[in-house]
Amino acid sequence: MSQEFHDALIRSKRQSWIFILCFTLLLGGFVASLLLAWSDGAMTRSTQNGWKDFAHGAPMRALAEDLRQTPLANWLGRKQRELGWLALDDLGPRVSAGCPGWLFLNDELTVHPDGAHQAEARARIVQEIHHDLRTRGSQLLVVLVPDKSRVEAAHGCALPRSPRLEARYEDWKNRLDAAGIPWVDLLPVLTQVHQNTGAAFDRSDTHWNIDGARAAADATARELKNLGFAPATPIHFKIDTGTPQARWGDLVRLAGLEQLPESWRPAPDTVPLVNITSQAPDAAELGADALFGDSQDSRVTLAGTSFSRNAHFADFLAAALNAEVGNLARDGGGFARSMRDVLEQEQRASQPTPWVIWEIPERMLQEPLTAEEESLRRLLKTGATAPVPTM
Numbered sequence: 001m002s003q004e005f006h007d008a009l010i011r012s013k014r015q016s017w018i019f020i021l022c023f024t025l026l027l028g029g030f031v032a033s034l035l036l037a038w039s040d041g042a043m044t045r046s047t048q049n050g051w052k053d054f055a056h057g058a059p060m061r062a063l064a065e066d067l068r069q070t071p072l073a074n075w076l077g078r079k080q081r082e083l084g085w086l087a088l089d090d091l092g093p094r095v096s097a098g099c100p101g102w103l104f105l106n107d108e109l110t111v112h113p114d115g116a117h118q119a120e121a122r123a124r125i126v127q128e129i130h131h132d133l134r135t136r137g138s139q140l141l142v143v144l145v146p147d148k149s150r151v152e153a154a155h156g157c158a159l160p161r162s163p164r165l166e167a168r169y170e171d172w173k174n175r176l177d178a179a180g181i182p183w184v185d186l187l188p189v190l191t192q193v194h195q196n197t198g199a200a201f202d203r204s205d206t207h208w209n210i211d212g213a214r215a216a217a218d219a220t221a222r223e224l225k226n227l228g229f230a231p232a233t234p235i236h237f238k239i240d241t242g243t244p245q246a247r248w249g250d251l252v253r254l255a256g257l258e259q260l261p262e263s264w265r266p267a268p269d270t271v272p273l274v275n276i277t278s279q280a281p282d283a284a285e286l287g288a289d290a291l292f293g294d295s296q297d298s299r300v301t302l303a304g305t306s307f308s309r310n311a312h313f314a315d316f317l318a319a320a321l322n323a324e325v326g327n328l329a330r331d332g333g334g335f336a337r338s339m340r341d342v343l344e345q346e347q348r349a350s351q352p353t354p355w356v357i358w359e360i361p362e363r364m365l366q367e368p369l370t371a372e373e374e375s376l377r378r379l380l381k382t383g384a385t386a387p388v389p390t391m
Contacts, residue, residue, distance in 0.1 A: 081255060081256035081257065082256065082257060082259075082260055085255065085257055085260075086260075086264065091103065091255040091257075091266075092254075092255050092256055093106065094106050094107070094254045094255065095251050095254050095255040096109065096159060096160070097159075098149075098152075098155050098156040098157050098158075098159045099155045099156065099157040101203050101266070101267045102152070102155040102156070102157075102203050103203065103204050103249075103251040103252070103255070103266060104148060104149050104152075104156070104159055104251070105148070105149075105206045105251060105254070105363070107363050107367075108147040108148065108149045108150075108161075108165075108362075108363040109149060109159070109160060109161055109162070109165070110363075111162050111164050111165065112366045112367060112368065114368075115168070115365075115366030116171075116366070118365070118366050118367060118368060118369060119168070119171065119172060119175070119365045119366050120175070121369055121373075122335060122364075122365055122369075122373070123172070123175040123176070123179065125336075125373060125376065125377060125380075126142065126176070126179070126181060126358075127179045127181065128377070128380050129339060129343070129358075129376075129380065130179070130181045132343070132380055133346070133352075133356055136346060136352040137352040137354065138346065138352045138353055138354055138355070138356050139182070139227055139228075139354060139355055139356065140181065140182070140356050140357075140358060141182050141183065141184065141220070141223060141224055141227065141355070141356070141357050141358070142176060142181055142182070142183040142184070142358050142360060143183070143184045143186065143216070143220050143304070143357060143358065143359040143360065144169070144172060144173070144176075144183060144184065144185065144186060144360055144362060145186055145208075145216070145307050145359060145360065145361045145362060146169055146186060146187045146190060146362050147165075147169075147361075147362045147363055148201045148206060148207075148208075149161050150169065150187070150362070151187070151190045151191060151194055151200050151201060152194065152199060152200070152201050154194070155199070155203075168362060168365060168366060169187060169362050172362070172365055173185065182223065182227055183223075184216075184219055184220050184223045186216050186219060189215050189216060189219045190208065190212050190215065190216065192215070193211050193212050193215045196211075197211050199211075199212075200212035200215070202247075202249050202269040202271070202311075203249075203267070203269050204247075204248055204249035204251050204252050204266055204267070204268060204269050205249025205250050205251060205269065205310075206249070206250055206251060206306075207249070207250070207306060207307055207310040207311060208307065208310070208311055208313070209269070209271070209311055210271065210272060210274060210311050210312065212311065213310070213311035213312055213313040213316055214312075214316045216313060216316075217313055217314075217316035217317040217319075217320050218316070218320050220317055220320075220357060221317060221320030221321045222320075224300070224321065224355060224357070225321075229298070229300070229321065229323075229355055230298070231298040231321065231322050231323040232298045233298075234322035234323070235278050235279070235318075235322055235323055235324060236278070236279045236322060237276055237277065237278050237279065237315070237318060237319035237322075238276070238277050238278075238279055239274065239275075239276050239316075239319060240274070240275045240276075240277075241272050241273070241274055242272060242273035242274070242275070243272070243273065244270045244271060244272045244273075245270070245271060245272075245273060246268040246269070246270060246271075247268055247269050247270075247271045248265060248266075248268045248269075249268075249269060250306075251266075252265055252266055252268075274312050274315075276312060276315040276316070276318075276319060278318075278324070298323050298354075298355075299324075299326070299353050299354060299355065300321065300323055300324070300325045300326065300353070300355045300356075300357065301325075301326045301328060301342055301345075301353045301355070301356050301357070302314055302317065302325050302326065302327045302328065302329055302357045302359065303328050303329060303338040303339045303341070303342045303356065303357065303358045303359070304329040304330075304333075304338055304357075304358060304359030304360065305329060305330065305331070305332075305333055305334070305338065305359060305360075305361055305364075306329070306330075306331040306332065306333075307329075307359055307361060308327060308329035308359045309327070309329050309330075309331055313359075314327040314329070317357075325357075326353070328341045328342055328345070329359065334364060334370060334372060335360065335364045335365075335367075335370075335372075335373060336370065336372040336373040336375075336376045337372050339358055339376065340372065340375065340376050340379060342356060342358075343376070343379055343380070344379070
């Protein structure tokens with residue numbers, strides 16, 4: 001046996017053992033991760049599905065979804081996304097890049113095959129809720145938030161936004177008008193902010209920036225006042241703005257890059273620190289309601305999504321209304337969850353909330369209906385006090 005052959009054989013054996021060791025460690029880590037996830041109750045899809053629909057592969061699909069959430073799978077997925085970004089500028093399946101420094105959520109860019117039908121179904125739900133609240137003595141105001149990729153189209157560059165999405169916002173406006181539902185058109189408002197300041201949304205975030213949130217809140221307050229809102233005892237708010245600081249938005253997290261060193265991540269936004277505090281009303285403004293508590297006619301409830309919880313939108317809204325706003329919006333609440341909270345609260349309350357604002361992002365209008373929305377309709381059927389008119 002030649003020395004070269006002997007050395008190659010030794011090297012091959014060494015590489016094989018290294019491969020076997022790495023595979024064993026990876027397999028052991030995977031098993032440990034799976035057992036840990038199972039003990040923590042994280043295997044929810046597999047547990048709920050069991051062996052149901054076995055012939056069509058439902059148990060394996062449920063298991064695959066659960067396995068993706070195990071600690072090891074999360075770690076490997078995060079490392080893959082980080083390497084993809086560092087090597088190829090790849091942002092993963094949920095985020096797309098526009099012009100340099102600008103990130104966009106792919107959910108906005110998705111064309112749903114049955115989108116028009118889903119939008120019609122949601123319009124019907126909004127009409128039912130409007131009727132239900134009106135029967136109870138409440139006024140609904142819908143706030144429609146246009147897509148970031150629509151408002152910031154100038155920063156999209158080669159962003160692949162389908163022409164089929166262009167009519168989505170206008171169609172929804174027409175449905176609300178046809179049903180007689182008051183609503184706030186934020187597209188011209190945010191477009192004006194974009195023209196005046198260069199952007200109405202943060203570059204690295206799904207949501208509007210401080211300027212966009214404040215303009216949206218002012219427009220919402222104007223519409224609510226046009227509907228007859230007036231606080232019995234005006235509350236004044238002080239708005240202080242501090243030094244801008246770097247902040248990475250939720251799109252960096254959705255791309256799986258939030259744990260990279262700061263210099264390796266996409267560029268952050270520069271966001272001013274804002275502090276909004278309420279002040280005691282002047283003595284001259286105190287009416288009879290101040291002796292017995294504020295009038296029931298000036299209570300405002302805000303339902304919605306993370307838009308209502310970002311960039312101080314709810315605080316700016318309270319300041320523009322000179323009234324407290326009960327914010328029931330939810331991060332990740334989708335179209336229905338926050339409004340379900342409002343309806344459940346109204347059904348328990350001895351007196352109705354006279355003003356309900358519902359903030360809805362455009363991108364959610366054509367998404368497939370969820371179990372949350374079906375449960376919302378069931379809640380309406382059990383709690384409504386009068387039949388719903390046909391649309």
